[in-house]
Amino acid sequence: MPIYVDADACPVKEEVERVGTRHKVQMFIVSNGGLRPSQNPLVDNVIVPDGPDVADMWIADRAGSGDVVITGDIPLAAKCVAAGARVLKHNGEALTEANIGNILATRDLMADIRAVDPFRQGGGKGFTKADRSRFLDALERALRATSV
Template sequence: MAPVIYVDADACPVKAEVLRVAERFDLETVFVANGGLRPSRDPKIRNVVVPSGADAADDWIVEHAQANDVVITADIPLAARTVALGAHVLGPTGRAFTPETIGMAVAMRDLKQHLRETGESRGYNASFAPRDRSRFLGELDRILRVALKSGASA
């Protein structure tokens, strides 16, 4: 069975890249957000608008994603939840989250949050750069090939 691409679409900087790659692979893509999604005439593209709430989009994705699907998110807790489902998870900078790497990503997120709360860090994130977009495209292509191969052999 072909994987589905789920995109945590609130403030996602790589929506256009996801669409381009999904079209090339002819895969269903679901954008999930609290609002502000552009409609598409492509029947393979679906927009899901969830109610406002801290984790509403995350919860919807976790309820629908399955093993071998692909999830695009910068949200570390969502990445951890979907890695646990067996999904392939990729951040918008091209960082893949795997069962081997998600523990460290969660620990670093928690440490950074603690440092912000105690005033030790201002919490500035690096800006999104063209090299991030390029890395994302390469990793998305690689992950989709792996997912398609896994789906074909299942």
């Protein structure tokens, strides 16, 4: 039951490594490069070639039932949920079969709205300490549930 991290814009890589190490779980930190590699023997730093969605495809090709995936990329999350993985966003929100359809539809709707009004400002929330705390709790619960 490895953890796969879509790492290029991930604000919780250190937290994943800390919790994953405590649970003795293999972790794959997947990026296009530019990240400081971890010396942790449980962490595989995977550098994929530049290109759109290459890291996402690497993760989607490997994630399966019981694995944990950390990503903010909704299409990647949908593929991983379909493969049976437990998916968490950086703020601790779990993406599941029950909610991924609505989240994907909302993402597509917002993309359409942005396309109509390219001058639209804002829309995103900042990452807070409360988000980090929720993430740590959610990751802990996900790892405990998969080890049962």
